[in-house]
Amino acid sequence: MPHQIEELPALPVPRLEECPFGPPPEMAAFRERPGLTRVRCPTGITAWLVTRYQDVREVLGDSERFSSRPGQAAHVLAHMNPDLPIGEGEFTRMDGPEYQRFRRHFGPEIGMPKRLEELRPTVQRVVDERLDLMAAAGGTADFYADFAIPVTTTVIGGLLGVPYSDRKLFHDSAAAMFGSATSAGGLKAGTQPLFEYVHGLIRERRENPGEDAISRMIQRSAGAAEPFTDTELMRMSAGLLTSGWDTTATVMTHGLLALLSHPGELDRLRADPSLVPAAVEELARYFGGAPGLTREVVRDTDIGGHPVAKGDFVVLAVQAADRDPSAFEDPDRLDVGRPTDGHLGFGYGPHQCIGQQTARLELTVTLRTLLRRVPSLRLAVPLSDIRFKTGTPVYGPAALPVAWDAILPAEEGR
Amino acid sequence: MKVTIDADRCVASGMCAYSAPEVFDQSEEDGVVVLVQDSPSADQHEAVRTAARNCPAQVITLDQ
Numbered sequence: 001m002p003h004q005i006e007e008l009p010a011l012p013v014p015r016l017e018e019c020p021f022g023p024p025p026e027m028a029a030f031r032e033r034p035g036l037t038r039v040r041c042p043t044g045i046t047a048w049l050v051t052r053y054q055d056v057r058e059v060l061g062d063s064e065r066f067s068s069r070p071g072q073a074a075h076v077l078a079h080m081n082p083d084l085p086i087g088e089g090e091f092t093r094m095d096g097p098e099y100q101r102f103r104r105h106f107g108p109e110i111g112m113p114k115r116l117e118e119l120r121p122t123v124q125r126v127v128d129e130r131l132d133l134m135a136a137a138g139g140t141a142d143f144y145a146d147f148a149i150p151v152t153t154t155v156i157g158g159l160l161g162v163p164y165s166d167r168k169l170f171h172d173s174a175a176a177m178f179g180s181a182t183s184a185g186g187l188k189a190g191t192q193p194l195f196e197y198v199h200g201l202i203r204e205r206r207e208n209p210g211e212d213a214i215s216r217m218i219q220r221s222a223g224a225a226e227p228f229t230d231t232e233l234m235r236m237s238a239g240l241l242t243s244g245w246d247t248t249a250t251v252m253t254h255g256l257l258a259l260l261s262h263p264g265e266l267d268r269l270r271a272d273p274s275l276v277p278a279a280v281e282e283l284a285r286y287f288g289g290a291p292g293l294t295r296e297v298v299r300d301t302d303i304g305g306h307p308v309a310k311g312d313f314v315v316l317a318v319q320a321a322d323r324d325p326s327a328f329e330d331p332d333r334l335d336v337g338r339p340t341d342g343h344l345g346f347g348y349g350p351h352q353c354i355g356q357q358t359a360r361l362e363l364t365v366t367l368r369t370l371l372r373r374v375p376s377l378r379l380a381v382p383l384s385d386i387r388f389k390t391g392t393p394v395y396g397p398a399a400l401p402v403a404w405d406a407i408l409p410a411e412e413g414r
Numbered sequence: 415m416k417v418t419i420d421a422d423r424c425v426a427s428g429m430c431a432y433s434a435p436e437v438f439d440q441s442e443e444d445g446v447v448v449l450v451q452d453s454p455s456a457d458q459h460e461a462v463r464t465a466a467r468n469c470p471a472q473v474i475t476l477d478q
Contacts, residue, residue: 060470061471107444223443347470350471352425356427356428
């Protein structure tokens, strides 16, 4: 059936100034409408918009029918061109066994909760040091720039053995990768310095391995069924560095804003800190997946009874799906004690968020420590004065001014 | 409760070992699920159900 592109509705994208915690309000109407709606995306592609929980879970869970080939965010990132061939080691666009080969190689480095437990004391130290610096600097700070970004940057850099002083390389690559308007040329320019730097690390660590994830991935590659090329190892390492800090820092900041704006929920956590892991899952459900995900239909099929054709694009509105009342009771309410099993905040299916276990660890340690050491933490400006990032689908506050009466010492507060 | 796994499809997300560490482990080599207990005790059932529901690759099957 031909579609007049100009007549299609635009894909609704989050407007946090208007709706600071939620998907754009019109998502609910799309979810309630039978079938699927074809929409025009900011990058110019047209796609079926999928908003219901069961449908989103089904599509993300079935890579045989719904491929990642276009790029995970081809609907919102201009540089993700579905027509481009998949580059060497560009695993985020692969499916099936080809993708699994990569996933199982970096999985043990950042996807094993028992190994990440060994990282917990390091994360605790980084969090405590940042709070000490905030305490020394005065009674106010920008939680995003002064805490969240340094903490997540230090942790991902530490995992891969990249010193904090070299962070500009992966901060710049992330700015290019997650800039909505970045062109193909801009992406290359923004990522090339990091790619060259990581290539250098791989050459060095092949000769002199350290205790870091890059060294271990090099060593394990030799024993793999199909060993990895240097470019493939570089892509995995650079991908973790590029994607492993601002995503977590943003949800940490947005999550803190939500909790400070819902004092009743914060009081529940103060009264019972054992709720913190559940609160982290609730924050993931509440905010996760706000940009949505792209898939391409592999063969003629249907989604929830609505036919879709081979080659069609599909946009999964993950945050809207996690606000589907058929999946979660009173879904727009932030409830740190609610059951969250099956939430899609880290995505679902083979491409589910690679860094989710690291993110859980960082968010859990941060929340516990804030409750303990900064009980007087509060917003320094009204919610209506908070400004949000623009030009990126990593949606969240551009800054989070916070204030406190005292920051308790790490030892004393413990 | 009887637990079976289809490790061929596992993507090493770590969700099972996070939800029910007494029942699921992961290989050090590739992060793939290792079933520690195929008949978990009753106090583990809720955690195992969470693990099965949250497995992104639908690798875990529960009988009961």
